[in-house]
Structures are given as C-alpha cells and as structure tokens.
Amino acid sequence: MTEPVLSYPVFTLDNEQLLPAGTRLTPDILKEIASAGNAPETPHIHMLTHATVADDLREFCRQSPYDVIFSDGEQLDLLFRQMERLRLSRPLIDFLDFFREQDFYTYQHTLTVFALSMLLAHVLEDDAESAVREALGAPTHDFGKLCVPLPVLKKADPLTPIDRRQLEHHALAGYVLLTYYTGNPLNPAAVAARDHHERKDGSGYPSAKKLNDHMVEIVAVSDIFDALIATRPYRRGAFDTRTALEQITVMGEEGKLSWDIIRALVSCNRRDHPDYAECHISLEKRGTPPQGNLYGVTAD
Ligand SMILES: [Fe+2]
Ligand SMILES: [Fe+2]
Known part of the structure; x- marks a missing residue:
C-alpha cells in the first residue's frame, strides 16, 4: 500500500510546523517524528479529573438520546470508573481545553464518543480490560x-471542495500529532485518529483502505452516531434516534460497518437494553432525515 501524503502542513500546539504539505508519511518520517516528541518526559493527567470534564460528561449523558443509552445508573458509574483510569499527557489535555473554549461542539463530541465507545466495548467484550483497550482511541480521535481552521469546523453553509479537503486533513494531522506526542506511531490513539x-x-478516507480493526470501528460507529x-449549524435539526440508527443500518447493508457493533448500538438505544447478540435489526426504513441536511451520513 502506498504511504499517505499530507495535503496541508501539520502544526504542533505550540504553532510550530512539524511537517510541510506534501510530506509522504514513510516509516522513516514517522520514526523521526516519534523520537522528536517529548512523550516520555511529560507527566500524564487523569482526563476525567481534569477541570470540569467529569461533570460535563455526566451532563452530556443526561441529554437525549444518551439518557436512554446510559439509563442504567450502575452501569454508568462502572463506565466512569473505567474512564477515570485513562491518563493523557499535557498536550492531549490541552486539546480538550482548546475546544471547550473555541468550539464546544467538538469538546462535547469528544467526550460523548469516548463514553459511547466505552459502553459499546463493554457490551461487545467479555472482560473489562479488553473493553478499556477497545475505547483507548476514542477521546483523541x-x-x-x-x-483545521475553526471557521471550517463551524461552517453553516455547504462545504466547498477545499473546505472538505481541509476538514479531511484532520485524520492524518491527528495521526502525525499523536505519533509525535505519544512517541509511537502504533499508539491506539494515533491509529484511531488516522483510521x-x-x-x-x-x-472512507484518508487512504480508502479496507478497515479491519475492531477498536477503530467501535470509535467510528460511535463517531457517526x-x-x-x-444539532449542527449545517442542518435544521438533529436526526432522531430511529433515523440515525437506520442510516447506520444502511452502512451495515453496504458493508461499511460490522453488524456486531451496529447491533450493540441498537441494543443500547432500546429502553430495555436487550442482549445485543439477540437484538433484531429491522431493515425497514421509516425514519425521516432532518430537513436541510447538508452532510448526509458523513460523520463530523
Ligand atoms: Fe469525530
Ligand atoms: Fe473525525
């Protein structure tokens, strides 16, 4: 497989250019980036105890449709205990702080995708340790x-092809930055950001390769949902739960996503949370997508 090429430069949090546009991400370049970062020296911080993260996430879990998804209080407490174990280095925490200030949607999305990934991993995995591993890439995906320029992230009008290219740059940019900050191109966070x-x-993008990584797919399904x-500026309302699940079911029918993860997501969205393996998915489509939706099923 050919190595991906950066469409735009990658800048660090200190605004220093790490790699210019046009760089081919060869193993040698990645090795160089990994050793240039200061990963081992930076102290790690428990993400959930940082600032208002835990309170904010509790609040997001009370909002529809997460109030149904996380309606089992004991299970939610268990998930929080698992999430509390995650420690991130300073730059990864700075990413959260930046978006809490500058683009609250991205901050909220980051936390809810983490919680939902953790839940899906718990539903799908037999033991808690594997579940925690399966959700590691979520908070920094x-x-x-x-x-990506903030006006592009917050744009209410249809994206131009250039906007789209700038937005899609976030996958490889995240991979390069997390390789730099973790010191390892195989770190689950770096891999989830890329894939x-x-x-x-x-x-999909950036490489249009056939995704075959359960951890990344759990993040991808949570991300799309x-x-x-x-509620996004580029459409007049949000998808209701039923229609959102139907859109994701269509992606299953098209072979884009795995059925076990879709089934787990559907089961979490039912009030009685049935066993996912026995969760029947209707292929009938009765939902109505929100009017003025400019994005279709594309996540983000
Ligand atoms: Fe996302
Ligand atoms: Fe993304």
Whole structure:
C-alpha cells in the first residue's frame, strides 16, 4: 500500500510546523517524528479529573438520546470508573481545553464518543480490560482538528471542495500529532485518529483502505452516531434516534460497518437494553432525515 501524503502542513500546539504539505508519511518520517516528541518526559493527567470534564460528561449523558443509552445508573458509574483510569499527557489535555473554549461542539463530541465507545466495548467484550483497550482511541480521535481552521469546523453553509479537503486533513494531522506526542506511531490513539473515517469496504478516507480493526470501528460507529444525533449549524435539526440508527443500518447493508457493533448500538438505544447478540435489526426504513441536511451520513 502506498504511504499517505499530507495535503496541508501539520502544526504542533505550540504553532510550530512539524511537517510541510506534501510530506509522504514513510516509516522513516514517522520514526523521526516519534523520537522528536517529548512523550516520555511529560507527566500524564487523569482526563476525567481534569477541570470540569467529569461533570460535563455526566451532563452530556443526561441529554437525549444518551439518557436512554446510559439509563442504567450502575452501569454508568462502572463506565466512569473505567474512564477515570485513562491518563493523557499535557498536550492531549490541552486539546480538550482548546475546544471547550473555541468550539464546544467538538469538546462535547469528544467526550460523548469516548463514553459511547466505552459502553459499546463493554457490551461487545467479555472482560473489562479488553473493553478499556477497545475505547483507548476514542477521546483523541479528532485531535487533528487542531489543524483545521475553526471557521471550517463551524461552517453553516455547504462545504466547498477545499473546505472538505481541509476538514479531511484532520485524520492524518491527528495521526502525525499523536505519533509525535505519544512517541509511537502504533499508539491506539494515533491509529484511531488516522483510521476512524476508513470503512470496511474501502470507501472512507484518508487512504480508502479496507478497515479491519475492531477498536477503530467501535470509535467510528460511535463517531457517526454522535454526529447524526447532534444539532449542527449545517442542518435544521438533529436526526432522531430511529433515523440515525437506520442510516447506520444502511452502512451495515453496504458493508461499511460490522453488524456486531451496529447491533450493540441498537441494543443500547432500546429502553430495555436487550442482549445485543439477540437484538433484531429491522431493515425497514421509516425514519425521516432532518430537513436541510447538508452532510448526509458523513460523520463530523
Ligand atoms: Fe473525525
Ligand atoms: Fe469525530
């Protein structure tokens, strides 16, 4: 497979150019980036105890449709205990602080995708340790949005092809930055940042490769669902839960996403939370997408 090439430069949080546009991400370049970062020396911080993160996330979990998804209080407490274990280095915490200030939607999206990924991983995995591992890439999956101009992230009008290219840059930018900040191009956070818009049938980006990584796919499904149910400037309303799940079911029918994860998501959205393996998914489409939706099923 050919190595991906950066369409735009990648800047660090200190606004220093790490790599220019046009750089091919060869193993040698990635090795150089990984050793140039200061990963080992930076102290790590528990993400959930930082600032108002835990309170904010509790509040997001009370909002529809997450109030149904997280209606089991004991389970939610367990998920919080698992999420509390996650420690991030300073730059990764700075990413959260930046978006809390500058683009609250991206901050909220980051936290809800983390919580939903953790829940789906718990539903799908037999033991808690594997579940925690499966959700590790979630909190920083959109780290590369630091390299996307804020007006593009917040744009209410249809994106131009250039806007779209700038937005899609976040996948590789996140990969490069997280390789730099973690010191490892194979770190789950770096891999999830790079691959969460890839699909099983090779229809995604940045490399259009056939996604075959369960951890990344859990993040991808959570990402798509959260993007659909959110109120965004580019459409007149959010998708209701039913229509959002139907859109995701269509992606399953097209071979873009795995059925086990879709089933887990559907089961979490039913009030009685049935066993996901026995969760029947109707292929009938009765939902109505919101009017003026300019984005279709594209996450973000
Ligand atoms: Fe993304
Ligand atoms: Fe996302």
